[in-house]
Amino acid sequence: MELVKYLKSADLKSWLQELARENRVFAPRNEGDSVIFAPFDPEQEIAIVHPATLPPKKTVFPQSEKLVDFTYSKDPENLSRIMIDGKEVLPEGTAVVFGGRPCDVRGFTMFDRVYLAEKSTDIYYQARRENTTFITLACEKPETTCFCHWVDSGPTDATGSDVLATVVDGGYVLEALSDKGSKLLTSTLLENGESRKDEARKAHEKAAELLQDAPDLSGAPKKVLQVFDTMEFWEEAAAKCLSCGACAYLCPSCYCFNITDETIGMKGTRIRSWDNCMSAQFTMEASGHNPRPTKAHRLRNRVGHKFSYYPDIHDGVISCCGCGRCIKSCPVGTDIREIVLQAIEYEPAVGEEQADEQ
Amino acid sequence: MNNKNLYLPEMATINEVIEETANIMTFRVILNNPDAMENFSFEPGQVGQLSSFGTGEATFVINSPPTRKEYLQFSVMRAGEVTSKLHSLKPGDQVGVRAPLGNYFPYEDMKGKDILFIGGGIGMAPLRTLLLYMLDNRKDYGKITLLYGARSPVDMAFNYEVSSWLERDDLETHLTIDAEFEGWPHTVGLIPNVLLDIAPSPENCVAVTCGPPIMIKFTLQALEKLGFTDEQIVTTLEKRMKCGVGLCGRCNIGTSYVCMDGPVFTYAQLKELPNEL
Amino acid sequence: MKFQEELKDSIRKALPDLDVVLGWCGSFDPLHATPHFIRREEDIDKLEISPLSVHNLATYLPGLRGKKVGIVVKGCDSRSVVELLQENLINREDITIFGFPCTGVVDQAKIKKALGHAGNVRTCDISDSAIVIQTEDKAHSLTLTQMLADKCRTCRYPDAIISDYFVGDKIGEPAPLETDYAALEAFESLSVPERFGYWLKELDRCIRCYACRSACPLCVCRDHCAAESRDPHWLSQENNVRDKVMFQVIHAYHMAGRCTECGECQRACPVDIPVLMLKQKMNREIRDIFQYEAGVDPEATPPLLSFNMEEENITEKEW
Numbered sequence: 001m002e003l004v005k006y007l008k009s010a011d012l013k014s015w016l017q018e019l020a021r022e023n024r025v026f027a028p029r030n031e032g033d034s035v036i037f038a039p040f041d042p043e044q045e046i047a048i049v050h051p052a053t054l055p056p057k058k059t060v061f062p063q064s065e066k067l068v069d070f071t072y073s074k075d076p077e078n079l080s081r082i083m084i085d086g087k088e089v090l091p092e093g094t095a096v097v098f099g100g101r102p103c104d105v106r107g108f109t110m111f112d113r114v115y116l117a118e119k120s121t122d123i124y125y126q127a128r129r130e131n132t133t134f135i136t137l138a139c140e141k142p143e144t145t146c147f148c149h150w151v152d153s154g155p156t157d158a159t160g161s162d163v164l165a166t167v168v169d170g171g172y173v174l175e176a177l178s179d180k181g182s183k184l185l186t187s188t189l190l191e192n193g194e195s196r197k198d199e200a201r202k203a204h205e206k207a208a209e210l211l212q213d214a215p216d217l218s219g220a221p222k223k224v225l226q227v228f229d230t231m232e233f234w235e236e237a238a239a240k241c242l243s244c245g246a247c248a249y250l251c252p253s254c255y256c257f258n259i260t261d262e263t264i265g266m267k268g269t270r271i272r273s274w275d276n277c278m279s280a281q282f283t284m285e286a287s288g289h290n291p292r293p294t295k296a297h298r299l300r301n302r303v304g305h306k307f308s309y310y311p312d313i314h315d316g317v318i319s320c321c322g323c324g325r326c327i328k329s330c331p332v333g334t335d336i337r338e339i340v341l342q343a344i345e346y347e348p349a350v351g352e353e354q355a356d357e358q
Numbered sequence: 359m360n361n362k363n364l365y366l367p368e369m370a371t372i373n374e375v376i377e378e379t380a381n382i383m384t385f386r387v388i389l390n391n392p393d394a395m396e397n398f399s400f401e402p403g404q405v406g407q408l409s410s411f412g413t414g415e416a417t418f419v420i421n422s423p424p425t426r427k428e429y430l431q432f433s434v435m436r437a438g439e440v441t442s443k444l445h446s447l448k449p450g451d452q453v454g455v456r457a458p459l460g461n462y463f464p465y466e467d468m469k470g471k472d473i474l475f476i477g478g479g480i481g482m483a484p485l486r487t488l489l490l491y492m493l494d495n496r497k498d499y500g501k502i503t504l505l506y507g508a509r510s511p512v513d514m515a516f517n518y519e520v521s522s523w524l525e526r527d528d529l530e531t532h533l534t535i536d537a538e539f540e541g542w543p544h545t546v547g548l549i550p551n552v553l554l555d556i557a558p559s560p561e562n563c564v565a566v567t568c569g570p571p572i573m574i575k576f577t578l579q580a581l582e583k584l585g586f587t588d589e590q591i592v593t594t595l596e597k598r599m600k601c602g603v604g605l606c607g608r609c610n611i612g613t614s615y616v617c618m619d620g621p622v623f624t625y626a627q628l629k630e631l632p633n634e635l
Numbered sequence: 636m637k638f639q640e641e642l643k644d645s646i647r648k649a650l651p652d653l654d655v656v657l658g659w660c661g662s663f664d665p666l667h668a669t670p671h672f673i674r675r676e677e678d679i680d681k682l683e684i685s686p687l688s689v690h691n692l693a694t695y696l697p698g699l700r701g702k703k704v705g706i707v708v709k710g711c712d713s714r715s716v717v718e719l720l721q722e723n724l725i726n727r728e729d730i731t732i733f734g735f736p737c738t739g740v741v742d743q744a745k746i747k748k749a750l751g752h753a754g755n756v757r758t759c760d761i762s763d764s765a766i767v768i769q770t771e772d773k774a775h776s777l778t779l780t781q782m783l784a785d786k787c788r789t790c791r792y793p794d795a796i797i798s799d800y801f802v803g804d805k806i807g808e809p810a811p812l813e814t815d816y817a818a819l820e821a822f823e824s825l826s827v828p829e830r831f832g833y834w835l836k837e838l839d840r841c842i843r844c845y846a847c848r849s850a851c852p853l854c855v856c857r858d859h860c861a862a863e864s865r866d867p868h869w870l871s872q873e874n875n876v877r878d879k880v881m882f883q884v885i886h887a888y889h890m891a892g893r894c895t896e897c898g899e900c901q902r903a904c905p906v907d908i909p910v911l912m913l914k915q916k917m918n919r920e921i922r923d924i925f926q927y928e929a930g931v932d933p934e935a936t937p938p939l940l941s942f943n944m945e946e947e948n949i950t951e952k953e954w
Contacts, residue, residue, distance in 0.1 A: 063874035143754030244849035256607030286438025331903035333669035
């Protein structure tokens with residue numbers, strides 16, 4: 001049975017405090033001029049009026065996490081021999097993330113297809129994903145950089161979320177969307193929300209009305225691949241790119257990482273940390289050969305992965321949730337929408353056949 | 359879904375270190391857990407992540423054949439941080455092994471066919487595993503020819519085995535070096551040119567090749583000239599890898615992940631992929 | 636801008652001999668501009684110069700070495716060009732510089748703060764004194780001088796220091812709206828634990844995207860940066876605030892006496908960390924010790940790129 005509750009705005013903090021007794025609770029808050037997801041602190045204001053600067057990606061895919069702890073020790077039988085003991089470090093505990101937007105949380109569904117795949121399940125990701133409950137806040141209006149509706153989503157799309165929260169007069173309508181979500185909606189602070197459902201639905205309709213027409217991206221996978229060898233296209237698209245990692249680290253669906261060993265004395269940790277395909281060193285081989293030697297090659301991979309390779313492998317799903325952070329926070333205003341549309345519209349000059357030389 | 363930890367290596371002990379050339383060392387390692395060693399199975403062409411804890415991991419082909427199970431062999435050319443560290447290790451030292459990873463040579467499909475191996479430098483390592491496997495199952499294959507080239511005699515890995523390969527009458531071995539070298543009794547010349555001289559017949563034959571990019575480029579041209587079709591040419595690729603399980607995002611060529619869908623590809627498959635080697 | 640057409644004419648004249656001219660044009664909303672790479676005649680029309688032309692285009696020059704490049708510069712940007720020339724990181728004969736009298740560029744962070752939120756800007760009209768921004772529900776009229784970047788409020792070089800083409804009338808030496816390093820001095824009056832606590836708090840949210848480094852015109856180590864180097868292993872890749880502080884300290888030291896305080900590091904930061912102050916600290920020390928200012932004299936050698944047996948203001952042997 002569908003579970004709908006109503007929470008008064010004034011009770012939000014108390015409710016999150018209740019949830020924090022058994023879970024790590026993350027909520028967006030102001031840090032400097034940015035809004036980031038941080039462990040909930042009742043002393044601080046929750047900043048949910050506008051989408052956060054950073055998505056809550058780190059709650060399931062931390063900026064860095066331990067994979068294996070290792071220690072060196074001397075073999076008592078043979079003191080010149082160093083023994084190494086490696087132990088896996090798995091994440092523990094449950095978490096609740098409050099205040100992510102539909103795009104933010106939908107990003108995890110793009111991780112899921114890769115990280116929870118049958119043939120290579122990432123148990124670190126799996127542990128956090130299964131133990132994290134998302135209370136997602138429906139969007140009321142799009143920003144200039146928003147384009148979730150271009151990529152088969154929308155301001156109230158609850159894909160990947162456990163509870164959808166909608167702002168209504170005086171509070172929030174909370175709709176449970178999963179068992180995990182239902183289990184969260186048991187507090188006595190919550191009232192029955194059935195009578196408020198209409199109000200929430202109207203808010204959803206209003207949000208949908210505010211969207212402008214979306215271009216058809218169904219041709220993107222083929223078209224983006226078609227311009228693969230047209231280096232001029234990518235050189236122009238990447239000309240202003242600084243090759244930093246802001247777009248990837250702000251992206252709810254970018255999931256590339258690095259693995260490094262960090263040691264202090266006789267102890268060390270093999271960690272996984274965020275990495276990004278815009279970094280020159282990402283694919284640099286020890287020989288000095290780099291299959292993606294310029295920022296044009298790297299941007300081609302980033303756009304190609306999201307709008308062509310990933311959908312090709314995963315039932316046509318574009319690996320971009322349209323949050324627009326890569327546009328809004330790019331130091332030089334690189335607009336991925338523009339690049340994809342240009343690829344779709346690209347007409348090779350007459351006689352320009354793609355010389356394929358492998 | 360399964361609960362295997364993709365990132366936790368099996369600890370292993372280096373049993374033997376063979377100094378192949380000035381910059382290539384071969385490590386024979388035995389997994390510390392006897393059950394894991396006993397049950398370890400892989401296919402020729404699969405790779406493994408070899409790690410020195412504190413420095414990191416790097417990818418190498420398991421170049422011992424699956425038919426010889428007393429140890430796992432990896433040949434390591436010194437190039438970066440991890441390989442330099444590995445080169446400092448001695449018998450008894452501990453390493454981590456995550457293996458097997460990736461796909462393998464289609465040795466079943468090759469049954470009943472003639473096989474032409476063309477290896478350049480360290481590129482001989484992945485061919486060795488398949489070659490030894492085929493020699494251990496000799497009757498399943500037709501004529502086997504090996505063309506192995508290195509810059510000079512001192513750059514030739516597996517020297518100690520090469521002499522026994524030369525002696526076999528069920529294996530035709532051609533050795534070549536790039537330039538004249540005093541006392542070198544074999545061919546002198548670049549691999550693609552020597553290949554054209556040997557001119558093996560493409561009839562019912564599969565060519566398996568691995569080596570540096572420039573050698574591969576011209577070897578493919580030579581094979582084409584000899585009449586080999588794209589489907590008859592098999593190669594194995596190398597890319598920078600971290601996870602080895604299709605997640606970290608480094609080794610993809612378009613939709614194909616070298617760590618999962620490769621490292622073994624036919625030339626026909628490679629031509630289908632975007633040009634980003 | 637009054638001189639915009641004149642500038643377009645100059646570019647039109649020079650373009651046939653150049654591979655590209657770097658300027659600015661409109662971006663994803665009316666409040667933002669974006670770097671514009673002019674390659675063809677028809678690209679010239681899109682050029683827009685305004686207080687939104689915030690990006691320091693000199694950042695692109697080292698990457699375009701070997702090409703014939705035209706660049707439109709604000710006064711502060713021209714200092715980066717000068718510094719790049721001083722360090723032989725670009726060739727003067729390959730660069731064609733277009734200067735204009737700059738009256739200051741905005742600080743997007745200040746505008747965002749003034750509006751409360753800048754995600755729904757519909758129109759943006761900028762006059763000599765005001766910025767009028769229409770959001771979906773309201774028109775905001777902001778005083779331009781208050782929205783200017785801090786560097787503009789202390790600016791002494793509004794006209795390009797070097798240029799091949801200069802359009803418009805030079806401003807000369809203006810009276811700065813604020814004194815140099817006032818904010819830095821206020822910060823320095825805090826205790827050491829307070830200051831360190833401040834950086835630990837601010838840098839905690841750093842995501843290590845290194846936009847600060849990538850946007851810096853003088854950060855030219857590129858593939859060999861201490862941030863990612865494994866051998867030597869300067870920094871851990873862990874999400875650890877001390878490593879983040881360490882990187883900023885390395886960066887600041889590396890920029891000492893080279894940094895022209897263009898502020899791109901801070902502007903580029905997606906999480907608004909005030910990293911420019913660290914470079915200002917270094918620069919003020921350099922100014923006090925060497926009486927040197929980076930990027931104002933193409934013939935000068937930056938003090939830390941040269942060596943004197945005895946430095947006038949460094950007394951190592953106090954005993």
